[in-house]
Amino acid sequence: MDTLSYKTISANKETATKEWVVVDATGQVLGRLGAKVAKLLRGKYKPNFTPNADCGDNVIIINADKVVLTGNKWTDRVYLRHTGYPGGQREMTPARLMARPNGEEKLLKKVVKGMLPKNRLAAKQLANLYVYAGCEHKHEAQSPKSIDINLLK
Numbered sequence: 001m002d003t004l005s006y007k008t009i010s011a012n013k014e015t016a017t018k019e020w021v022v023v024d025a026t027g028q029v030l031g032r033l034g035a036k037v038a039k040l041l042r043g044k045y046k047p048n049f050t051p052n053a054d055c056g057d058n059v060i061i062i063n064a065d066k067v068v069l070t071g072n073k074w075t076d077r078v079y080l081r082h083t084g085y086p087g088g089q090r091e092m093t094p095a096r097l098m099a100r101p102n103g104e105e106k107l108l109k110k111v112v113k114g115m116l117p118k119n120r121l122a123a124k125q126l127a128n129l130y131v132y133a134g135c136e137h138k139h140e141a142q143s144p145k146s147i148d149i150n151l152l153k
Contacts, residue, residue: 009048010048010050010053011043011046011048011049011050011053011055012050012053013053013054015048016043016048016050016053016054016055017046017048017055018055018056018057018058018128019057019058019144019145020057020058020060020139020142020143020144020145021040021057021058021059021060021144021145021146021147022060022061022062022137022144022145022146022147023036023037023040023059023060023061023062023147023149024062024063024135024146024149025061025062025063025064025066025067025108026063026066027066027068028067028068028149029067029068029069029070030067030068030069030094030107030108030111031111033061033067033108033149034108034111034112034114034115035115036149036152037059037061037108037112037129037149038112038115038116039152040056040057040059040152041056041057041059041112041116041125041126041128041129042056042116042125043055043056043057044056045152052121053121054121054124054125054128056125056128057128058128058129058130058139058142058144059128059129059130060130060132060137060139060144061108061129061130061131061132062132062134062135062136062137063132063133063134063135064104064105064107064108064131064132064133065098065104065133065134067104067107067108069094073094074093074094074095075093075095076093077093077094078091078092078093079091079092079093079094079097079110094107097110104131104133105131105132105133108129108131109126109129109131112126112129113126
C-alpha cells in the first residue's frame with residue numbers, strides 16, 4: 001500500500017495558486033453576492049483550501065452601484081458603530097452609505113468583511129477585494145477572468 005497517496009496537502013503562501021476574477025454585481029442581491037465573494041476570497045471553492053493560509057483569489061467587483069436589496073432594506077436596515085465616547089452611537093442605512101463618496105465600495109467591503117472570519121488573516125484576504133462603481137477597472141494587466149457568480153454555490 002502506497003502511504004504517500006494518502007497525505008493531505010496543505011497550501012501555503014508559496015504554493016497557493018491565486019487567480020484574478022471579475023464579478024459583475026448588476027442585479028445581484030447584496031448578501032448573496034457578499035457570501036459568494038467571501039468564499040472566493042478565502043479559497044473555499046478550491047480543492048487545496050487551507051483555513052490558515054491566504055489561498056483565495058483576487059476578486060474585482062464591477063458595477064457595484066447596481067447591487068440590489070430586497071424589500072425596504074435600503075432604508076430600514078441599520079448599521080451601528082460607536083465613536084468610543086458616551087452617547088457616541090451612530091447609525092447608517094445602506095441608502096445613506098451609497099450616497100456618500102465611494103459608498104459602493106464601503107458598503108460591499110462592510111458586507112464581505114462581516115462574512116469573513118474575525119482574525120488577522122481576514123484583513124489580508126479583504127485586501128484582495130477591489131470594488132468599482134462602473135464597469136471600468138484598472139486591473140487589465142493581470143488579465144482577470146470573468147465568472148458568473150450565479151453558478152457558484
